[in-house]
Amino acid sequence: MGSRTREVVKKRSAWLMLGFLCLFAAISGRLVFIQLCRADEYAKWAEKIRWAKIRTLTARGSIYDSNGHPLAVSIRTCSIFANTREVQNVSLTAHRLSALIGGDPKNYRKKISEGRGIVWLAKKIDPRLGDQVKRGWLVEKDGRKRYERIPGIGVWFHRKRVYPAGPAAAQVLGFTNINGRPLAGIEWKFNDILANQDGEILAEVDARGRIIPEAERRVLIEPRDGKDLFLTIDLNVQHIAERALTRVVKKFQPESACVVVMDPRTGEILALANFPFFDPNSALKFPQSTWVNHAVASLYEPGSTLKAITVAAGLNEGISPSSVLARCTGREKIGKNNLRCSLHQPFLHGHGSVDMQKIIKYSCNIGAAHLALRLGSEKLRHYEEAFGLLEKPKSGFSLEAVGYLPKADRWGTVGLANIGFGQGIAVTPLHMASVYATIANGGVRVPPTIVRGTGSHGKMMARLKKPKPQRVISRLAAAKLTEMLIQCVEGGTGKNAKIEGYLIAGKTGSAQVADSGGRGYLPNAFVASFIGFAPADNPRFTIAVVVNRPHGSHFGATVAAPAFREIAQKLLWYYHIPPQPSNGGSVHEKKRGSKSLA
Numbered sequence: 001m002g003s004r005t006r007e008v009v010k011k012r013s014a015w016l017m018l019g020f021l022c023l024f025a026a027i028s029g030r031l032v033f034i035q036l037c038r039a040d041e042y043a044k045w046a047e048k049i050r051w052a053k054i055r056t057l058t059a060r061g062s063i064y065d066s067n068g069h070p071l072a073v074s075i076r077t078c079s080i081f082a083n084t085r086e087v088q089n090v091s092l093t094a095h096r097l098s099a100l101i102g103g104d105p106k107n108y109r110k111k112i113s114e115g116r117g118i119v120w121l122a123k124k125i126d127p128r129l130g131d132q133v134k135r136g137w138l139v140e141k142d143g144r145k146r147y148e149r150i151p152g153i154g155v156w157f158h159r160k161r162v163y164p165a166g167p168a169a170a171q172v173l174g175f176t177n178i179n180g181r182p183l184a185g186i187e188w189k190f191n192d193i194l195a196n197q198d199g200e201i202l203a204e205v206d207a208r209g210r211i212i213p214e215a216e217r218r219v220l221i222e223p224r225d226g227k228d229l230f231l232t233i234d235l236n237v238q239h240i241a242e243r244a245l246t247r248v249v250k251k252f253q254p255e256s257a258c259v260v261v262m263d264p265r266t267g268e269i270l271a272l273a274n275f276p277f278f279d280p281n282s283a284l285k286f287p288q289s290t291w292v293n294h295a296v297a298s299l300y301e302p303g304s305t306l307k308a309i310t311v312a313a314g315l316n317e318g319i320s321p322s323s324v325l326a327r328c329t330g331r332e333k334i335g336k337n338n339l340r341c342s343l344h345q346p347f348l349h350g351h352g353s354v355d356m357q358k359i360i361k362y363s364c365n366i367g368a369a370h371l372a373l374r375l376g377s378e379k380l381r382h383y384e385e386a387f388g389l390l391e392k393p394k395s396g397f398s399l400e401a402v403g404y405l406p407k408a409d410r411w412g413t414v415g416l417a418n419i420g421f422g423q424g425i426a427v428t429p430l431h432m433a434s435v436y437a438t439i440a441n442g443g444v445r446v447p448p449t450i451v452r453g454t455g456s457h458g459k460m461m462a463r464l465k466k467p468k469p470q471r472v473i474s475r476l477a478a479a480k481l482t483e484m485l486i487q488c489v490e491g492g493t494g495k496n497a498k499i500e501g502y503l504i505a506g507k508t509g510s511a512q513v514a515d516s517g518g519r520g521y522l523p524n525a526f527v528a529s530f531i532g533f534a535p536a537d538n539p540r541f542t543i544a545v546v547v548n549r550p551h552g553s554h555f556g557a558t559v560a561a562p563a564f565r566e567i568a569q570k571l572l573w574y575y576h577i578p579p580q581p582s583n584g585g586s587v588h589e590k591k592r593g594s595k596s597l598a
């Protein structure tokens, strides 16, 4: 090797060395930069790749009727979306989606090409279809089949609230919105029990985003299913009540109407039906006015059905049932007020000498007014209160109304007389159902309830605390009043509720609708009602039918009593209660099924 060649090699080595030095410096610089300046950012990035947030889907608690039939359940469903920025071939994507989940590919194409960002392509569909979309599209490459993700298409699994009984007991149940938030009814009131919490975990994933089994996991939110709720509603009784209500609505086109069926022995609400109807499966498509639970939220003037309390007070205060309270000629001036009785055969010229029996049997206003005057306002108010009219029933519903009754010292003679026959006081149909349930239960009031207990997986585990029963009138007073209510059905204004072979107790009511703007009443606006119980000698159920502003008739006897009769007849069959041989309607010597309370 010559000296010249050696010189060249030396030079080249030097250059090479310099090159290496530069490269080394650049790499070190970069490393130093990463280590010193952007370490946090890169650490976060690495963490992000290694860890993924995984959601665990939980379910809102179900609602069941007293026989375990589901009234509200949450089912697994899914929605399909496109992230338009990631979709690669719009036509191909639309075609593949259509093949996997059905639907017109043209629609998908339009939605993807016209939308920006996240676009919903299908909502609340069968979750099995979602599983298919998630798995991807089957492709064959080199003789091997494998699934390939459809770029830009995602699946969101969630829950959907379903009400299997459709419109049945809709105002009782209420409903939830698309995000599972409760908006009305039991769903709203008992949300604390029903609400669920989807879980969230951080799990280690591989490069393809799959969870690494046995790797570390961190629980961010503990998943929790909602608890189930068991109502006192019996879906069969509910259907019976709603069918009768439908018939009333067809015949009399009222503005609203409701039926309450209670078990007087337990206070349990067996059915609660409201017209107008709506379907909680699509609640937002119905006007808000249909969501109202009139039976618990709307006040009305009870009219003649309230005479039962006036007479209960009279009997409990020791006034003899045969004591003559008034001589009714059909009209009478009390204070500044002209009282009238609604007169029918054979009393076209007044009810004559009126005792408590006649007040109930023929619905004599003048007799009830005189009984109220005899009792005095303090005493009468005491009974209205004892029967629970002036408080919320606390039955488990939201938006329960409190009965309205002015203070006793403001009634005056006219007010007292009016309240005696059910005017100047406002209550809800549930209040009135509870009054008759108390009479049916031998004078012991068991406040109404709608929820029986809580549980999980369709099984009741815990009973809700029951309200305390309270004696309102004596057993004897209740028995005497029951006999009068039987007479009302046997031969008085309640004849349309009569069922051959059974003792039915009940009372009609026809009250004018008070003008909300001030004093007085609206012309031709009435509430027709019938409330009663059966079998009267051992009551199993109390039924209240209240029809607001019916057309064609305004009499409780014509509008509401037939519906009561229909429901009562079907319930007697449903509970296998055999007809009884004629026994003259005497109940007070019989052993009653109610709890004995002094």
Ligand SMILES: [Zn+2]
Residues within 6 Å of the ligand: 328, 329, 330, 341, 350, 351, 363, 364, 365, 366, 367
């Ligand atoms: Zn009269």
